[in-house]
Amino acid sequence: MIKVGIVGATGYAGSELVRILLGHKDVEIKWYGSRSYIDKKYASIYQNFFQLVDANCMDDNMEVLADQVDVIFTATPQGLCASLVNEEILSKVKIIDLSADFRIKDVKVYEEWYKLEHKSPQFIEEAVYGLCEINREDVKKARLVANPGCYTTCSILTCYPLVKEGIIDPNTIIVDAKSGTSGAGRGAKVDNLFCEVNENMKAYGVATHRHTPEIEEQLGYACGEKITINFTPHLVPMNRGILATAYASLKKDVTYEEVKAIYDKYYADEKFVRVLEKDVCPQTKWVEGSNYVDVNFKIDPRTNRIIMMGAIDNLVKGAAGQAVQNMNLMFGLKESEGLELVPMFP
């Protein structure tokens, strides 16, 4: 059995890790880390785990944790993993960080967009960006994985094949994305109160959202040049789900069949990416509770642009599910172990 510790098990991403890992046949959760609930029963915080989890919450002492487990998931605020990790810990355990601390290769870009000083820049280079469909072979060898952001997972996988194949001009990409409020975590914030979110929709982080450089960096690797894009997130009155609609100019005339063949080239063998049938638009409800990414596209001949669409569950493929997918690769397990979750509908 693989022994797992979760730092930040009491957050939304951490509790989703618990939900998924309880159904994973090769895993035993040894450590339910928390800052505010140390020594409290984990199942008293999330009663959905009543009679399923007997453990108490523990602190976030990674030094101690590293002697007791094989892998640590850090599902904690930005900066925390970088402030706790060190060479001794990394020599004993694998780390999958759900925050952004090791996603961006240029530390100056990270510090500028996150308004934080990076506490462990020495590990940035070796960290593998854990988007399994693109970096699978590197993830298998990694001891530190930077689990991608939720909007970024959805946006990158939606656009990746057409950027990689040079079908679209990547500098014309505009991603318009919507997220449910669980994307903002469990912490109390006025912006996420019922009256602020219910029956409402709002853009935020316009031209400043920190997922912008992450999308630019990864799509930049795909086309082999630095790119800039527009990314606008919106908060919508749902618990879970992200829908990304991306617009870009086509570099040449292409038919539906040609573009479909490109998506199929990259995704036909990918268990968790479903390229939908012609004219079917992805919906968040069709992926809810699952690790799937549903994608599709439509060519608009009037504007010579293509509209690419993707949907994920932000807590599963956008966070905990992808983290477990990474763990499976790192430990040589079946990539989909524990993740064969059928989407919930309605």
Ligand SMILES: NC(=O)C1=CN([C@@H]2O[C@H](COP(=O)(O)OP(=O)(O)OC[C@H]3O[C@@H](n4cnc5c(N)ncnc54)[C@H](OP(=O)(O)O)[C@@H]3O)[C@@H](O)[C@H]2O)C=CC1
């Ligand atoms: N929510 C989502 O959809 C996604 C989240 N992520 C990332 O995952 C991480 C967790 O997000 P999310 O679960 O939403 O956030 P939450 O606010 O719901 O949870 C944060 C967790 O971190 C713990 N924590 C906070 N501060 C500290 C600290 N100083 N030391 C130790 N533990 C601490 C909290 O513990 P306690 O409450 O017990 O004090 C809690 O368990 C973030 O980096 C986020 O960006 C990534 C992709 C998607």
Ligand SMILES: CC(=O)N[C@@H](CCC(=O)OP(=O)(O)O)C(=O)O
């Ligand atoms: C709705 C909402 O607030 N979503 C979060 C993104 C969550 C995520 O993916 O977080 P990290 O990249 O920070 O790990 C936000 O926009 O900040």
